[in-house]
Amino acid sequence: MGIPGSGLAKGLAVTLRTMTRKSHTAQYPDAQPELPPRTRGVIGLFEENCTVCMLCARECPDWCIYIDSHKETVPPAAPGGRERSRNVLDRFAIDFALCMYCGICIEVCPFDALFWSPEFEYAEEDIRDLTHERDKLREWMWTVPAPPALDPRAEEPKELAAARKTADKLAAAEAAEAAEAAEAAQAAEAAQAHAERGPGETDANGNANRNENGNGAAS
Numbered sequence: 001m002g003i004p005g006s007g008l009a010k011g012l013a014v015t016l017r018t019m020t021r022k023s024h025t026a027q028y029p030d031a032q033p034e035l036p037p038r039t040r041g042v043i044g045l046f047e048e049n050c051t052v053c054m055l056c057a058r059e060c061p062d063w064c065i066y067i068d069s070h071k072e073t074v075p076p077a078a079p080g081g082r083e084r085s086r087n088v089l090d091r092f093a094i095d096f097a098l099c100m101y102c103g104i105c106i107e108v109c110p111f112d113a114l115f116w117s118p119e120f121e122y123a124e125e126d127i128r129d130l131t132h133e134r135d136k137l138r139e140w141m142w143t144v145p146a147p148p149a150l151d152p153r154a155e156e157p158k159e160l161a162a163a164r165k166t167a168d169k170l171a172a173a174e175a176a177e178a179a180e181a182a183e184a185a186q187a188a189e190a191a192q193a194h195a196e197r198g199p200g201e202t203d204a205n206g207n208a209n210r211n212e213n214g215n216g217a218a219s
Helices: 006-019 055-059 104-108 134-141 158-196
Strands: 042-045 065-074 084-095 114-117
Touching: 042 134, 055 065, 055 104, 084 134, 104 114, 114 134
Parallel strands: none
Antiparallel strands: 042 114, 065 084
């Protein structure tokens, strides 16, 4: 059994030690807090990547994502092709009064159209104003931090390796075409120069032009 009053003494000792320490109070909003890089503030939308697949809205457990779209006909890319239809985004809104910041919508997006932003200053006086449309989501996209640098000792991603291989093939093909075009131009210039020289004339190398019978004409 402990000494009576020992618990009170320990509590007072903690209080006295705390009172002698300097407080660390952030004077918000004059001093902005230093947030971790993976802070879940709001969700930014990069609408150029959105294909209106509706996967984020279907997987959202709170059903707080609202998407509207329409279909447009795209003309064929090449003559003789067929027309195609594509979805065009009309509305993309998130109700942050319902959102529980689980991040499922960001994880399931197959085209990297949604990102976490550390922005947190979006309070409203009316709860109905917490439904933010795609224009506001697009503004938050510019506050998304850059991804961390890759480990230099890690293997190159397969996507980058495939893209680099394709780029090397295209560069080699373009170089071969340029070399063939240069050879063809040189041959054309040589043929034109040969046609302009008359029988019996010599070129810059001292070679005599030949007549129609194949005999060398004397200079």
